Amino acid sequence: MDNFLDFLNERFGLADLVEEGIKFESEDGKLYLLYNGQMIPVHLSEEDDVFLTVNNKLKKDKTAIYNGYFSSEKNRLMEFKVLKLKSAKHRDSPFITKHKYALNGDGFKIEISKMSVEMVISFFNSQEYVGYVKNRIIQRVERYLERVKDYESRGKKTTYITALNFSDLFIKRLPTAKVFTEDKWPNLTKQLEINLRNLEKAFYILENNEEDCFNYYLKSWDFSNPVRFLKDEDIEISFKIPSVSYDEILLKFYKNAMVAETVNHSFLSFYHVLEYYFLKCTEKNLHQQLKFFIDDPKFNSQQNNLEQLISTIKRYNYENDENKMLLCVLHEYIQPEALLNYVHSLDIRRGEGVDIFGENIDKKGLDENNVIDIIGRTIKAIRNGIVHSSDKYNRAERFIPFSESETTVKKYLPVVKFIAEKIIATTSH
Secondary structure, three states: OHHHHHHHHHHHOOHHHHOOOOEEEEEOOEEEEEEOOEEEEEEOOHHHHHHHHHHHHHHHOOOEEEOOOEEEOOOOEEEEEEEEEEOOOOOOOOOOOOEEEEEEEOOEEEEEEEOOHHHHHHHHOOOOHHHHHHHHHHHHHHHHHHHHHHHHHOOOOOOOOOOEEHHHHOOOOOEEEEEEEOOOOOOHHHHHHHHHHHHHHHHHHHHHOOOOEEEEEOOOOOOOOOOOOOOOOOEEEEEEOOOOOOOHHHHHHHHHHHHOOOHHHHHHHHHHHHHOOHHHHHHHHHHHHHHHHHOOOOOOOOHHHHHHHHHHHHHHOOOOOHHHHHHHHHHHHOOHHHHHHHHHHOOOOEOOOOEEOOEEOOOOEOOOOOHHHHHHHHHHHHHHHHHOOOOOOOOOOOOOOOOOOHHHHHHHHHHHHHHHHHHHHHOOO
16 A cells, blocks of 8 residues: 555656645545545555556666657657547447557558556556546545535435545546567657658558557647547457558548548548649659750750740640649559459549530540549549539539538549559558
C-alpha cells in the first residue's frame, strides 16, 4: 500500500497539480482519495501492480520522454496518438474495434492498438495530465460525492455506489500507433520525421485495403469531449508495408477521399490525385518535344525552324485545356490493359452513349486503344458536373446532390479510385 501512496502523492504533490487539492491516504488497508475534506475509496486490483513496475522501469530509461508522443530511444520505440477518421465498412460499430493492426516494413514495424502502459505512465507524469485530472478525475469525484449526498438524504446505503478504480486515475485505452525500429536512431528529430513518414505509409496501406482510416496527431488531447473506449482486441490484422516512398500530398488527398461522407466529395478528392500531376506531365511532354528540336545539331534560327518550334509549343501547351492535361496524366501513368481489365470487372464495357452532365460520351466498346480516352472523358465530365452547378454548358442534366444524378458518380467512383491508386504507386520511389 505504501508504494501506491508514494507513487500517487509524488505526482499530485507537484506544482502543476497541487492546487487541485487532491491527496491520497490509507486507512485499514484501503486506499482513499482526499478531496475537499471528503474521502473517496479507490479500489485496487492485482493488475494495478503493473503501473508501479512500469514507472520504476521508466525511471531507469533516461531516453524515455513524453512530448505529445511517447519515445524511448533505448527501446527504439515511438508511440503516437491516433484518431480514427472512419471505420471500415465491415465493422459492426464506428466507435468500437476488436482489431489490432500489425504492419511490417523494411527495418521497422507498426502496431495500432490500445495505448501501452509505458505511454500511460509517461502521460501521467506530463503536464498534459493536468487536463485529464481537471476534466475527468475531478468531475468523476464530484459526481460520486453528489450521489453519496443524494443517497444519504434518502436514507439509502452508499456502499453500493461505485467510486474509483485505481486504473481510473490513468488514461489507458485510447488507440495509439507504435513504431518499432531496428536500426540505431540518427537523432530524435530525424527519427521522428522518419517514423511519421512510415506511419503515413501504414495508414495508406490500411485505407487501400478498405480497413479503418486513421490519422496521427501530436497535439494535446482534448478532454472536454467524451473518450471513446476500445474493447479488448482479439483479432490481429497484418499487412506488409512496401519499401517505397509515396508522395505525402497524394496520400492526404487519398485519405480525404476515403473519409468523405458523400460520393461527390470522395470523387473529387480522388480526382485531385490525378489533377496534382497535370502541369508536371504536360510540361514534361513539352520539354521532350523542345529537346527534339534544340538538341538537333542542324537546328538554327532560320525562320522555318523557328516556326516549327512555335508550332510545337502551341501543340503541346495544354495549360488552358484540362481535358488534354488529364489525358496526358492517364497516358503517362496508367497501363491501358490494367484499366481495361478493371473497368470490365465492374461490368463497364462501353462508353455511356449519353450526355453526362453536358458531355456526350461515345457508346463505343472499350478496348486497349480507346479505354483511356473514353474513361478520361467520362471522369472529367463527372468532375465538371460536380464542380459546376450553373447552366453555363447548356447541359440538359445537372448534377444534384442526394438525387438520382449520384448514380453515375457512384458507378465511376471505383474507377477514379483505381486510377488514383495506380498514380500513387507509379510515382513512388
